[in-house]
Amino acid sequence: MKLDQIKELGDEKFRRLTGVRKRTFSKMVDILRKADGLKKSKGGRKNKLNLEEQLMMGLEYLREYRTYFHIGQNYGISExxxxKAVKWVEDTLVKHPNFALPGRKALMKSDMNYEVVLIDATESPIERPKKNKNSIIQERRKGIH
Structure with a gap:
């Protein structure tokens, strides 16, 4: 579905497709536009996708949890x-105070009863352990009897 078609959907269908309301979507685009202006001030190559498409791609990833390869194929870009686009959108929105969740201490001090439970099930990149010389030598010694 193209972005023009998605924007023409009613509020309820838009929310069902993206997971956010149109009003929230436009606020997200404004936040990304400000962050993109700061990023572009340093120069560099233009993105193939505009900000709305990058945000849609990020929301699609979070909503459907498809692979980057499949999302890239839908938008005509590489995996x-x-x-990079999804990671930038996530990082930019998480850093903004409008989308930041209160910390544990703030939740404990408040008198409000929360009925929502959020579970973060997104991938978190990790570094593989480095192979050092000592572990390789010990493996060789174990093999020789």
């Missing part, structure tokens, strides 16, 4: 470009 690595899809990863």
């Amino acid at each position: 690595s470009s899809a990863y």
